[in-house]
Amino acid sequence: MSVGDYIRNSQIWKSIFRHPAPYDRRNRVVVMLTNFFLHLHPVNVKQQGIALSYTWCMGGITFFLFLVETITGVLLMFYYRPTLEWAFNDILALRDVQTLGIMREIHRWGAHAMVITVWLHMYRVFLTGSYKPPREFNWVVGVLLLVLTLLLSFTGYLLPWDQLAIWAITVGSNMARATPFLGSEGPGAQLLNIGGYDLITSASDARFILLGGRFVGEATLNRFYILHCVAIPLVVAGLIAIHFWRVRKDGGISQPL
Amino acid sequence: MFDAHPDLTEAVVHGLGWLYVILFVMNAWWTVVAYRRGTHTRVRLFGLLEDGQEVPTAGFWALYSALLLMVAIAHFQVTGSYAAENFLIRMPEWLKVWIDAVIADPVAYFTLSVVGFAAVILLREWLVRPTVAWVLLNVALVFMALSMTDFDFRQIVGKPDNVPIVAMLFILGFFTWLYFRRAVENDRRIAEGRPLFEQEDNEKVLVWPDLVYTELICMVVLSVVLVAWGIVLQAPLEEPASAVKTPNPSKAPWYFLGLQEMLVYYDPWLAGVVFPSLILVGLMAIPYIDFNKKGNGYYTFKERAFAVSVFMFGFLPLWVAMIILGTFLRGPNWNIFGIYEYWDVHKLEVLNNVNLSEWFWLTLMQTQQPQSILVRELPGIIAVLAYLIILPPLLAGTVFRRFFHRMGFIRYMVFVNLALLMAALPIKMVLRWAFNLKYIVAIPEWFFNI
Numbered sequence: 001m002s003v004g005d006y007i008r009n010s011q012i013w014k015s016i017f018r019h020p021a022p023y024d025r026r027n028r029v030v031v032m033l034t035n036f037f038l039h040l041h042p043v044n045v046k047q048q049g050i051a052l053s054y055t056w057c058m059g060g061i062t063f064f065l066f067l068v069e070t071i072t073g074v075l076l077m078f079y080y081r082p083t084l085e086w087a088f089n090d091i092l093a094l095r096d097v098q099t100l101g102i103m104r105e106i107h108r109w110g111a112h113a114m115v116i117t118v119w120l121h122m123y124r125v126f127l128t129g130s131y132k133p134p135r136e137f138n139w140v141v142g143v144l145l146l147v148l149t150l151l152l153s154f155t156g157y158l159l160p161w162d163q164l165a166i167w168a169i170t171v172g173s174n175m176a177r178a179t180p181f182l183g184s185e186g187p188g189a190q191l192l193n194i195g196g197y198d199l200i201t202s203a204s205d206a207r208f209i210l211l212g213g214r215f216v217g218e219a220t221l222n223r224f225y226i227l228h229c230v231a232i233p234l235v236v237a238g239l240i241a242i243h244f245w246r247v248r249k250d251g252g253i254s255q256p257l
Numbered sequence: 258m259f260d261a262h263p264d265l266t267e268a269v270v271h272g273l274g275w276l277y278v279i280l281f282v283m284n285a286w287w288t289v290v291a292y293r294r295g296t297h298t299r300v301r302l303f304g305l306l307e308d309g310q311e312v313p314t315a316g317f318w319a320l321y322s323a324l325l326l327m328v329a330i331a332h333f334q335v336t337g338s339y340a341a342e343n344f345l346i347r348m349p350e351w352l353k354v355w356i357d358a359v360i361a362d363p364v365a366y367f368t369l370s371v372v373g374f375a376a377v378i379l380l381r382e383w384l385v386r387p388t389v390a391w392v393l394l395n396v397a398l399v400f401m402a403l404s405m406t407d408f409d410f411r412q413i414v415g416k417p418d419n420v421p422i423v424a425m426l427f428i429l430g431f432f433t434w435l436y437f438r439r440a441v442e443n444d445r446r447i448a449e450g451r452p453l454f455e456q457e458d459n460e461k462v463l464v465w466p467d468l469v470y471t472e473l474i475c476m477v478v479l480s481v482v483l484v485a486w487g488i489v490l491q492a493p494l495e496e497p498a499s500a501v502k503t504p505n506p507s508k509a510p511w512y513f514l515g516l517q518e519m520l521v522y523y524d525p526w527l528a529g530v531v532f533p534s535l536i537l538v539g540l541m542a543i544p545y546i547d548f549n550k551k552g553n554g555y556y557t558f559k560e561r562a563f564a565v566s567v568f569m570f571g572f573l574p575l576w577v578a579m580i581i582l583g584t585f586l587r588g589p590n591w592n593i594f595g596i597y598e599y600w601d602v603h604k605l606e607v608l609n610n611v612n613l614s615e616w617f618w619l620t621l622m623q624t625q626q627p628q629s630i631l632v633r634e635l636p637g638i639i640a641v642l643a644y645l646i647i648l649p650p651l652l653a654g655t656v657f658r659r660f661f662h663r664m665g666f667i668r669y670m671v672f673v674n675l676a677l678l679m680a681a682l683p684i685k686m687v688l689r690w691a692f693n694l695k696y697i698v699a700i701p702e703w704f705f706n707i
Contacts, residue, residue, distance in 0.1 A: 022465050022466075025463070028463050028465045028466070029463065031465055032464055032465055038464075038465070038469065041464045041468060041469070042464060043463065043464060044461045044462060044463050044464060045461065045462065045464055045467070045468060046459050046460075046461055046462075047458060047459050047460050047461070047462050047467070048454075048455045048456070048457075048458065048459045049455075049459075050462075050467065050468045050471065052471070053435065053439065054439075054455065054556075056432060056435075057471070057475055060472060060475060061475065061479060064475070064476055064479060065479075068479075068480075068483065088497045088498065091494055092494065095491065095492070095494055102484070102487045102488065104492050105486070105487030105488075105490070105491060105492045106483050106484065106486075106487045108492040109421065109483060109486045109487060109490070109492070110483055112418070112421040112511075113421065113483075115512050116421065116424075116425045116428070119572075120428070120429070120432060123432065123572065124432070124436075126543075126565075126568050127436045127440075127556060127565065128552075128554060128555065128556060129551075129552040129553040129554065129555070129557075129561065130553070130554060131543060131544040131547075132544060132547065132549075132550070132552075132553040133544075133550075133553075135544070136544035136545060137544075139541070139543065139544050140541045140544070143537060143540045143541045146540075147537060150512060150513075153510065153512065154510055154513070157510050160494055161497065161498045162494050162495040162496060162497060162498055163495040163496050163497070163498060163499065163502070163504055164418075164493060164494075164495045165498060166498040166499075166500070167503065167504050167507040167508075168507075168508060168509055168510050170507065171507045171508065171509045171517065172509045172510065172513060174525065174529075175516075175525050175528075175529025175530055176529075176530070177525070178524065178525035178526035178529055178530060178704065179526065179530045180526055180530065180531070183526070183530075185525075185704050186526050186530070186704055187526055187703055187704045187705040188703075188705075189704070190703065215500060216500070217500075254553065254554035255455065255459075255554045255555075256453050256455050256456055256553075256554045256555045257553060257554060
């Protein structure tokens with residue numbers, strides 16, 4: 001008996017994989033039903049529905065990039081400290097001296113790539129009319145995921161704490177100042193006052209809430225760090241689960257009716 | 258004399274040599290493909306051969322490939338900075354000047370992107386031919402290679418953060434081409450009453466191995482790409498953050514540059530808050546607005562020409578082209594620079610924009626502006642209200658009559674308002690360019706400018 005067979009017949013192996021290797025038709029069906037990671041998929045699928053020239057694989061690639069970002073992001077979190085004193089220096093060290101500092105490169109390029117693949121996924125879903133009934137709601141979930149992907153990228157942009165970072169966030173968040181009613185320089189904000197006392201000022205408007213201050217400072221760094229590493233990823237993970245679940249429940253990968 | 262910004266150095270020339278080697282390999286492969294296909298082209302040599310001579314198409318590709326190889330070798334022959342600076346294969350100056358003159362002008366740039374977009378839709382049956390696509394790809398790559406001989410072009414395109422944007426252009430071009438190829442094929446099949454492309458060879462297959470293996474291969478390839486990308490290009494890190502040193506230009510992250518570009522035409526409350534929100538609401542509303550049952554689950558253009566054209570117009574000329582403009586052409590003081598132009602901080606652009614109210618009272622009525630804000634801005638307010646309130650019923654009775662009947666009142670109103678607000682951007686652009694119009698409604702006292 002070969003070593004391979006010995007391992008495959010051991011109690012440990014069998015306790016993990018509850019059926020023989022997927023070499024025949026029966027076990028290829030069973031593997032999809034009993035494996036946690038594979039059970040997202042159906043057991044069988046139409047050939048043209050999974051053709052790369054049809055799906056462009058962009059949704060799958062986006063999900064894969066999300067996983068890459070999560071793994072590299074967690075590794076970076078072990079090293080990086082979101083304070084004015086350390087943020088820039090930690091990134092500098094990741095670039096120059098730290099072993100596996102390449103995680104930052106992969107994280108940044110993966111983030112750029114993810115924005116592009118989300119767009120392409122949306123483009124493909126539109127062009128195949130896959131948002132049409134019964135998949136309308138899943139398209140809405142997809143738009144939410146698009147927004148959150150952009151927000152993830154936006155919040156991450158600040159963390160290196162270099163010139164590129166703070167000025168990009170400054171330019172981006174200046175918009176919030178002009179929010180109608182809720183921004184200190186937005187139309188209608190002047191109407192919100194009690195007895196001549198303005199409710200919306202530069203210390204209480206939408207931009208202040210976003211930045212945690214009147215300008216991009218340490219409070220902003222902390223705020224964006226939490227949003228980037230914890231808050232948004234949690235929401236995204238939940239929405240991805242719903243998105244995938246709905247793909248299955250709404251009739252699988254779209255096909256001609 | 259020592260040049261601190263040489264157009265060409267030995268390293269650049271050798272790098273470009275490798276680019277031509279890649280082009281050579283691509284076209285050598287294409288030569289083989291053409292040879293296997295066995296197509297012939299009739300050559301008349303401007304009438305020198307009277308009836309013409311049948312020549313295998315592969316011959317042309319073989320010639321072109323050989324030329325590319327020679328060009329590549331010529332690049333590798335260059336040693337030393339003197340030889341590099343005097344290297345002959347480069348973008349000619351007159352062409353650079355001409356391209357810059359065309360591209361560094363928002364009117365020409367936007368017009369070109371819209372005309373290009375319309376041309377893609379109108380010429381789609383011709384563009385989807387593989388040979389046409391291949392020629393276009395070659396033109397784009399040779400253009401890139403030649404442009405890289407320019408110092409300023411390298412500065413902006415070679416920025417690590419901009420590399421994915423350049424890649425996106427090619428990827429987007431490819432997928433748009435792929436869409437039209439499949440759509441034209443299906444439209445032909447529908448016209449002939451044959452089954453769709455997606456309905457042929459469409460047996461059920463097991464997910465293991467047919468899908469699971471595709472996913473695995475995708476993951477492996479992508480991992481390799483990401484690691485290689487990380488090794489070749491270092492993630493940018495500029496000087497430490499400083500709240501007092503404002504960079505010029507200050508740019509938002511690249512995917513928001515389309516919105517930042519809108520700031521040229523609209524105030525932040527519209528360009529930065531209202532329009533982005535409406536883009537998202539509009540995207541979410543698409544499935545509930547589009548009542549067309551056809552084109553679900555297969556590629557087609559003719560069956561949903563309006564929907565596809567509108568979406569593509571929003572995505573390609575209004576979103577992606579604006580990002581390209583913001584990334585590569587917007588320089589110091591948010592001025593527009595050509596792709597081969599030095600980013601001169603002192604470049605002056607004369608801004609002489611007028612508000613609609615100023616033009617109405619001072620020029621047209623020849624009087625003072627009224628004291629009351631609302632009276633002063635009345636012409637603009639009427640124009641905006643007319644656009645948003647009178648146009649929808651007017652359109653419902655004319656252009657969108659069919660839509661109105663199919664959609665019902667609420668659905669139609671949502672659709673037509675979103676469409677009008679989407680059109681508001683190009684309309685304001687044209688008004689700005691044609692009449693130097695600053696604001697239609699200008700009430701800075703209330704932060705309310707449109």
